[in-house]
Amino acid sequence: MPLSEHEQKLLEQLEKQLHEDDPKFANSMGSDPIRSWSTRHIVIGVLGTIAGILLLLVGVSLQNIFLGVLGFIVMGAGVYFATLRRAIGGKSKNTKPGKARNSFMSNLEERWDERRRGEE
Numbered sequence: 001m002p003l004s005e006h007e008q009k010l011l012e013q014l015e016k017q018l019h020e021d022d023p024k025f026a027n028s029m030g031s032d033p034i035r036s037w038s039t040r041h042i043v044i045g046v047l048g049t050i051a052g053i054l055l056l057l058v059g060v061s062l063q064n065i066f067l068g069v070l071g072f073i074v075m076g077a078g079v080y081f082a083t084l085r086r087a088i089g090g091k092s093k094n095t096k097p098g099k100a101r102n103s104f105m106s107n108l109e110e111r112w113d114e115r116r117r118g119e120e
Helices: 005-021 023-029 039-061 065-082 104-119
Strands: 035-037 085-087
Touching: 005 023, 005 104, 035 039, 039 065
Parallel strands: none
Antiparallel strands: 035 085
16 A cells, blocks of 8 residues: 555655664665665676686686785675765755754654644
8 A cells, every 4th residue: 555645755754854863774774865876886896896707717727826816806896896875965964053953753752742732
């Protein structure tokens, strides 16, 4: 069942607040909209990995340890480069100097208090 428009907006707001409050946790969850996969990084990384494998095989077939180790390093660098994610834009700071930023939990507590005041 798809989310309603209101639920979708609330979800986006919660995600945004999570990224502002705890970016390390948000990045570990893998749903960071600020970062995306770069096709160029993937292509260059895969080509580097293939070149590293070929260099490793040539080093093994020639019984040249230095060439084999170099091939392994190139292969590892290719995999690392292929898995890099690039930032889509600079991180924007929404906080103003001198004004404390409300945390996610503080916002929820304020909303809860407002609802309770409205019921009385």
